[in-house]
Amino acid sequence: HPHGDSSIYDAMVRMSQWWKQNITYVDMQGNNGSMDGDSPAAMRYTEAKLSKISNELLKDIDKETVAWAPNYDDTTTEPTVLPAKYPNLLVNGSTGISAGYATNIPPHNLGEVIDATIKRIDSPNCYLDTILEIIKGPDFPTGAIVEGKKGIEDAYKTGRGRIIVKSKYEVVKNKGKEQIIITEIPFDVNKATLVKKMDDIRIDKKIDGIADVRDESDRDGLTIAVDLKKGADVNLIINYLLKNTDLQVSYNFNMVAIVNRRPMTLGVLEILDAYIVHQKEVITRRTTFDLKHAKARVHIVEGLIKALSILDEVIKTIRTSKNKADAKENLIIKFEFSELQAEAIVMLQLYKLTNTDVTELIEENKRLQLIIKGLEEILNDENKLKNVMKEELRKIKKEYSIPRKTEIKDEITEIKIDPIKMIPKEDCIVVVTNEGYVKRVSPRSYNASEKETTMLKDGDYVIGLYNLTTLDTVLLFTNLGNYLYLPVIEIPELKWGDLGKHISNIITTTAGENIIGSIPVTNFDDEQVITTFTKNGMIKRTNLSEFKVQRYSKPITCMRLKKGDEVVSITNNSGSDIFIATRNGYGLRYKTEEVSVIGIKAAGVKSIDLKNDYVVSGHVFENEDYLVVITDKGTAKRVRMSDIKLISRARKGNLIIRDVKTNPYYIVDTYIVSGKKDLAIKTKDVISEFKVTEFPITDCYSTGTSVTKKKIDGAFIIAELEDVLEQNFEEEIKEEEPEIVDLNNIDERIMTIDDF
Numbered sequence: 001h002p003h004g005d006s007s008i009y010d011a012m013v014r015m016s017q018w019w020k021q022n023i024t025y026v027d028m029q030g031n032n033g034s035m036d037g038d039s040p041a042a043m044r045y046t047e048a049k050l051s052k053i054s055n056e057l058l059k060d061i062d063k064e065t066v067a068w069a070p071n072y073d074d075t076t077t078e079p080t081v082l083p084a085k086y087p088n089l090l091v092n093g094s095t096g097i098s099a100g101y102a103t104n105i106p107p108h109n110l111g112e113v114i115d116a117t118i119k120r121i122d123s124p125n126c127y128l129d130t131i132l133e134i135i136k137g138p139d140f141p142t143g144a145i146v147e148g149k150k151g152i153e154d155a156y157k158t159g160r161g162r163i164i165v166k167s168k169y170e171v172v173k174n175k176g177k178e179q180i181i182i183t184e185i186p187f188d189v190n191k192a193t194l195v196k197k198m199d200d201i202r203i204d205k206k207i208d209g210i211a212d213v214r215d216e217s218d219r220d221g222l223t224i225a226v227d228l229k230k231g232a233d234v235n236l237i238i239n240y241l242l243k244n245t246d247l248q249v250s251y252n253f254n255m256v257a258i259v260n261r262r263p264m265t266l267g268v269l270e271i272l273d274a275y276i277v278h279q280k281e282v283i284t285r286r287t288t289f290d291l292k293h294a295k296a297r298v299h300i301v302e303g304l305i306k307a308l309s310i311l312d313e314v315i316k317t318i319r320t321s322k323n324k325a326d327a328k329e330n331l332i333i334k335f336e337f338s339e340l341q342a343e344a345i346v347m348l349q350l351y352k353l354t355n356t357d358v359t360e361l362i363e364e365n366k367r368l369q370l371i372i373k374g375l376e377e378i379l380n381d382e383n384k385l386k387n388v389m390k391e392e393l394r395k396i397k398k399e400y401s402i403p404r405k406t407e408i409k410d411e412i413t414e415i416k417i418d419p420i421k422m423i424p425k426e427d428c429i430v431v432v433t434n435e436g437y438v439k440r441v442s443p444r445s446y447n448a449s450e451k452e453t454t455m456l457k458d459g460d461y462v463i464g465l466y467n468l469t470t471l472d473t474v475l476l477f478t479n480l481g482n483y484l485y486l487p488v489i490e491i492p493e494l495k496w497g498d499l500g501k502h503i504s505n506i507i508t509t510t511a512g513e514n515i516i517g518s519i520p521v522t523n524f525d526d527e528q529v530i531t532t533f534t535k536n537g538m539i540k541r542t543n544l545s546e547f548k549v550q551r552y553s554k555p556i557t558c559m560r561l562k563k564g565d566e567v568v569s570i571t572n573n574s575g576s577d578i579f580i581a582t583r584n585g586y587g588l589r590y591k592t593e594e595v596s597v598i599g600i601k602a603a604g605v606k607s608i609d610l611k612n613d614y615v616v617s618g619h620v621f622e623n624e625d626y627l628v629v630i631t632d633k634g635t636a637k638r639v640r641m642s643d644i645k646l647i648s649r650a651r652k653g654n655l656i657i658r659d660v661k662t663n664p665y666y667i668v669d670t671y672i673v674s675g676k677k678d679l680a681i682k683t684k685d686v687i688s689e690f691k692v693t694e695f696p697i698t699d700c701y702s703t704g705t706s707v708t709k710k711k712i713d714g715a716f717i718i719a720e721l722e723d724v725l726e727q728n729f730e731e732e733i734k735e736e737e738p739e740i741v742d743l744n745n746i747d748e749r750i751m752t753i754d755d756f
Contacts, residue, residue: 005043012048013040020188022092022107022141023400025054035142035222036192053400056085063289065282083282086396087113087275089257090268093138095188101263103256106138106187111401114393120272121386128157131268137163137408138251142222143184144168146251149410155253159265164412167247171234177211178234180226182247184405189246191215195224197245207240208424209233239415240422248415279389284379291375296340298368301361303341308358310335318346423489425469430488431500432464432476432518433457434716436509439500440470440491449496457499461680461687461716464518473521475547476503477532478513479566481559485552508554517570524548529597532559533569533580533607533618539649540604541597544572560603568615575622579644581656581670584613587627587700588653589644592620609652617670628671628692629657629704630681630715635665636695637704641672644700656700665703669715679717683710 014020016028019035030046033039040046050058060083068077082088093107116134119126137152146152148163155161168184185191195215202210209232216223226241228234242248255266259274266274307314317334321327328342337345378384429441431454441454454462466474468488476484484507492501503509519530521544528544540559549556559567579589588608595605608615626638639656647653657665671679677692688708696705 009043016048019142022139023053023110024051025057027051035190035217037190053396056396056400057082057088059083059085060282060286063286065285065289081278083286084275084278085392086110087117087272089275090135090271094257101256102254104252104254105257106251106253107140108135108137109139109402109404111397112136112139112404114397114401116268117272117275118390118393120269121276121390124273128153128267128269131272132156135268136404137406138187139404139406140165140187141405142187142189143405143407144186145184145407145409147409147412149408151253151412152408155255156268159253159255159267159270161253163251163253165249165251166242166413168407169238169247171238174227177230178228178232180228180234180238180241182224182226183222185222185224186246186249187251189249191217191222191224194246198224198226198241198247201241201244205424206244207237207422209237233421236417236421239417243415243417276389280385283385283388287375287378287385291372291379294368294372294375298365298372299338299340300344301365301368303337303344305358305361305365306335306337306341307345308361314345420471423470425471427467427469428488428493429496430464430466430468430474430491430520431462432474432515433460433500434463434515435460436476436503436515437500438474438476438486438491438503438506439494439498440488441494441496446496452497455497455499459682459687461682463515463716464520466520468520468522471522473524475519475521476515477517477519477558477567477570478509478555479516479568480510480513480555481532481534481557481561481567482513482555483547483558484509484555485547485549487552507552510555513555516567519570519572521547528572529574530558531571531573531578531595531618531620532567532604533615534559534561534565534604535568535614536562536565537580537606537608537610537615538562538565538604539578539580539595539607539618540602541592541595542600542602543597546600558600560601562603569618571618571620573620573622575620577621577646578607578649579619579621579627579641579670579672580608580615580653581617581629581667582608582610582613582653583616583666585655585657585659585665585667586613586653587644587656587670588649588651589646590649590651591646594649606650609650611652616667619670619672621672623674624672625674626672626692626697627656628673628679628695630668630670630712631657631665631704632668632712633665633703634706634708634710634712635704636681636690636707637702638692638695638697639700640697654700658701658703660703668712671715671717673717677717679715681708681712682714682716683708683712686710 012026013028013032015025016032018024026048027050028046028048031041032046061079065083067080069080070076071078089105090108090113091110093105095104096102112135116131119130119134123130132153135156137146145166145168146163147166151161151163153161165186167182167186169180169182172179172181185194192215195213199213201207202213209229210226211229212227214225216225226237228237255271256263257266257271257274259266314331314335317330318327321330324346327346328339331337331342331345332339378388427443429443429446431439431441433456435457437457437460456462464474470489472488474486474488474491476486478484484503486506490506494500503515524545524547526544529541530544530547532540532542542558547558561567576592577589578592578595579587581587595607598604607618624641627641627644628636628638630636644656645654657667673692678689679692680687680689690707695707698704
C-alpha cells in the first residue's frame with residue numbers, strides 16, 4: 001500500500017469495531033480498541049479473519065463479475081468495485097474526504113435497506129414517501145435517538161440534511177436519591193471524553209445538583225451513571241448536559257458517492273438505483289460466465305459419451321499413437337472429436353476411461369442442459385434477472401438482518417434552560433456610582449472591611465447601594481432615554497475596598513451617555529410602575545414587566561426623546577402624587593392618575609408647561625412630609641408638602657423659591673423626604689454631608705439658608721444607602737451571636753438537645 005502497512009491495519013481494525021460499523025467486516029482476536037478511544041494492540045499481537053457477511057461482499061468475484069485494474073505500482077490487479085450482495089454504502093455508511101470532496105453517509109438497518117431495494121426493483125418509479133415508510137432513518141450501531149423527520153426527508157431527497165442524535169437515558173431512584181442512567185450515546189462520540197466533560201461540569205459547579213459521574217460500562221453494555229444531589233432539578237440538569245456535552249450532537253448528511261467515475265451528491269433513490277444497476281451488471285456477468293462454462297462442460301460430456309460408445313477403438317487409437325499430441329490429432333481425424341473433447345479424453349487415465357459409467361454422463365448432460373436453459377432465460381428475460389436479484393437479497397436479510405437499534409422521532413425537542421435556575425442564589429451587595437462604576441460584594445467582604453468607605457474615584461459618589469441576591473437584576477437608566485439590563489450575577493464580584501468596573505466594560509454605551517439612576521428588581525412581575533421625567537417637560541409611566549428582556553448586550557430604549565431632550569429623573573416609587581421642579585424655581589404637583597401607563601416604546605406625554613426653563617427633578621410620592629430644595633447659590637431649605645398646592649398636569653406650576661430679579665437663585669435639585677435623612681452636597685472638589693433636619697423649614701417664597709459658599713453642582717441622598725449596609729451588617733452579626741441559655745430551664749434545654 002502506498003501509505004504503508006499501518007494505514008492498512010488501522011482500516012482493518014475499524015472494520016472490526018462494532019461501535020463504528022453497523023455490520024463488521026472483520027472478526028478480530030485481541031484488543032481492537034474501545035469506545036473510549038483506546039488504541040488497538042499492535043498488529044503482531046492480534047489475529048483477524050473476514051466475518052461471515054464479508055463473504056457476501058466478495059461472492060462471485062472470481063466469475064468476472066467486476067472490472068479489475070492495476071494496483072498503485074502495477075505489480076498486480078485489484079477490483080475496481082466489489083460485487084456486494086447488499087447495498088453496503090447505505091448499510092455501513094461512509095465518512096471521509098479526498099481530492100476536495102467530503103462525504104458523510106450514516107449507517108442504516110440492513111433489513112430496511114434490503115426491503116427498500118426490493119421495493120425499488122418492483123416499482124422503479126415509486127416516490128420517496130414509499131421508501132421513507134420502509135427506511136425510517138439512520139440506524140447507528142450505538143443506538144441512541146434520532147430527532148428531526150424533516151432533516152431525514154431532506155437528506156433522502158437531496159443528499160443533504162441535518163438531524164439531532166440524542167443519548168438514551170432514564171431517571172431512576174437509588175437509595176433515596178435520583179440517578180440519570182445513560183445507556184446509549186450518539187454515534188462516533190468518545191465515551192471517555194464525554195464522561196470527563198460531564199464530570200468537569202460537576203467539578204466546576206457550572207450547574208448545581210450533580211453529586212458524581214461514573215462510567216459503569218462493562219461487557220454487558222454501556223452505562224454512564226450521574227448521581228444527583230437531594231432536591232436537584234432533574235430536568236434542568238438533563239437539559240444542561242444535553243446542550244453542553246456530546247450527550248446530544250447534530251449529524252449533517254452529505255451523501256457524496258462516485259457514480260460513473262464522477263462524484264455526485266445523491267438522494268436515497270439515486271443510491272438504490274445505482275446499486276440496482278450495479279447488481280444487474282454483476283448478475284449478468286456472472287450468468288454469462290456460468291453459461292460459458294456450462295456449455296463448455298456439455299461439449300466435453302458429449303465427447304466422453306461418444307468416446308464410451310466406441311471405447312475399444314478409442315483405446316486402440318491412443319495406444320498406437322506416438323505421444324499425447326499424436327493421440328489428440330488421431331482422435332480428431334479418425335472420430336471427428338473437437339480439440340477440447342480430444343484433450344479431455346487423453347487427459348483421462350486409462351482405468352478411469354474404462355470404468356466411467358455412461359449413465360452418469362448422460363444424467364450430467366441433462367442437468368447441464370437445464371442449467372443452460374435457466375441461465376439463458378435470466379439473460380433473455382429481465383424479470384427473471386430481477387427475481388434472482390430479489391431472491392439473493394431476501395437470503396441476505398434472512399441470515400444477517402438484526403433489529404433496529406436507533407429510535408426515530410419526528411420532531412426535534414427544543415432544549416430550554418432557564419438561566420435563572422442555573423445561578424446559585426447568594427446574598428450580595430451591589431454598588432452603583434454616578435460615573436457608572438458597578439461591583440458586586442459579598443456580605444463577608446463588607447463585614448471584613450469594618451465598614452470602611454468603599455473605593456471611589458475622586459468626585460464620584462454612590463447613587464445605588466442594594467442588598468440583593470445573585471438572582472436579581474439592576475436596571476441602570478441613562479440620560480439618552482435608554483436603560484442597561486444588568487443581571488446581578490454578571491456584575492463583577494470584587495472586594496468592598498476595590499474600585500468597581502465601569503459599565504462600558506460590560507455593556508457598550510455611546511459617547512455622552514451617563515447613568516442618571518438605578519432600580520433593583522427582584523421580580524419583574526411585581527405591579528411596579530417606572531416613571532421617567534425629561535428635561536424638556538415630558539413624563540412617561542411604564543409597567544416594570546415591560547423592562548424584562550432576553551438580549552441585553554447593548555442599551556435598550558425606554559423612552560423616545562426629541563432632539564435636545566434628555567432624561568433627568570427616574571423612579572419606581574408608588575404614590576398618588578407627582579411633583580416636578582424646574583431650574584427657574586417652579587414646582588408642579590398633580591395626581592398620578594393624570595398620567596396613563598403606556599408601553600415602553602411610546603414617547604410619553606407633557607408633564608409641565610415650560611418657558612425658557614427646564615426640569616431638574618421629578619418625584620412620585622405618598623404622604624411625604626417635606627420638599628428639600630437645593631440652589632446653585634449654596635442655599636437649602638425644607639418646605640412642607642402640604643404648602644404645595646395640587647394643580648393639574650401640563651400647567652406652569654407655582655414658585656417654590658423667591659424670584660430674585662438680580663442674581664437669581666436657580667434650583668439644582670429637589671428631594672421629597674420623611675423623617676431623618678442624610679444628604680450630600682457636591683461642589684467642584686468637595687462632597688459635604690448634612691442632615692436634612694439641619695435645613696430650616698420655610699415657605700415657598702424664601703431662598704433658603706446658606707450651607708456652603710461654593711457653587712453647588714449637585715446633591716444626593718445618602719442616608720438610605722447607609723441604612724442598607726447597616727441592616728445587612730446587623731443581620732450578619734446577629735447570625736453569629738451565641739444563643740444565651742436560660743439556666744433556669746437548663747434541664748429542658750438538655751432534653752431538647754438529646755432529642756435532636
